[in-house]
Amino acid sequence: MEKIAIIGAGNIGEALIAALVGAxxxxxxxVATNRSAERSQQLADRYGIETAEDNRQAATDADMVVLCVKPAQVPDLLDEIGEVIAAADVHTVIVSMAAGVTLTTMEEVVPAAGAPIVRVMANTPMLVGKGVLAVAYGRYVANDQREAVREVLATAGHVVEVEESQLSAVTALSGSGPAYYFLLTEALIDAGVSLGLPRDLASELARATAAGAGAMLEQKSDPVALRAGVSSPAGTTVAAIRELEESGLRGAVYRATEACSKRADELSQR
Incomplete structure (x- = not known):
């Protein structure tokens, strides 16, 4: 790929840049753009990339344009760079990392007929190269462009292909999912303090446990088997699991993900 444009190189944009350069x-x-000239210079110095003063300049003749801006900014941004993409000598594929903006909405804004557009629901662990990036392809994305998108995104984590209709559920599971684990870890820390542990020790134990459990899930994908492996009959873990189940943990997760998915649907309909 001869040119990748990252429009709106904030945290997510920089994470993708770092992953690409690292790979x-x-x-x-x-080439990246940012509203702050100082920020652009930092990115250039840190990664050795090119930066552009405006989005049209960055998008000119780019093989791939990645939109890392807020959802409300996407239509105006596509309107801004649309003519440049339509006039390009290459068939530019547009990749949107913005939640809630549908493929149809984006296809209607871009003046180029048959513009290849991709939606991506990523999560924040891509900041450390461990992201989950769910990809939904528009109807005009060619097979070679699909492969190129996968290769670019895979530098930042695990890539899965989904239907656009599944993206709200994906948002509820993996997009917002890290926050659920962070909340559980926070609760464990507070519980440790309640049991008499110093907060720094409780924090160290909870964070290291989360990291270890995550590593085990990567190596062995069945969480039921992993849980059974630490649940001795009539033991301490079983007592804790019973209390969590009787307190409605599983039902709370169902309701939380349903609320998240519903909100994602609402945002997509704006």
Missing amino acids: GTDPQTI
Whole structure:
């Protein structure tokens, strides 16, 4: 790929830049924009990439344009760069990382007929190269473009392909999912303090346990078997699990993800 444009290189945009450069992508093939000239210079110094003063300049003749802006900014941004993309010598694929903006909405804004557009629901662990990136392809995305998108996103984590109709559920599970684990870890820390542990020790234990459990899930995907492996008959873990189940943990997760998915649907309909 000769040119990748990252429009709106904030935290998520920088995470993708760092992942690409770390995976061996030539930094000179990456061009980024940011509203702050100081921020752009920092990115150039840190990663050796090119930066552009405006979005149209960045998008010109780019093989891939990645939109890392807030959802409300996407239509105006596409309107801004649409003519540049339509006039390009290459068939630019547009990749939106913004939640809630549908493929149809974006296709209607871009003036180029048959513009290849991709929606991505990513989560914040991509900041440490452990993201989950769910991809939904528009109807005009060619097979070689699909492969190129997968290769770019895979530098930042685990890529799965989904239907656009599944993205609200994906948002509820993996998009917002890290916050659920953070909340559980926070609760464990507070519980440790309640049991008499110093907060720094409780924090160390809870965070290390979360990291270890995550590593085990990566190696062995069945959480039921993993839970059974630490649940001795009539033991301490079983007593804790019973209390969590009787307190409605599983039902709370159902309701929380349903609320998240419903809100994602509402945002997509704006």
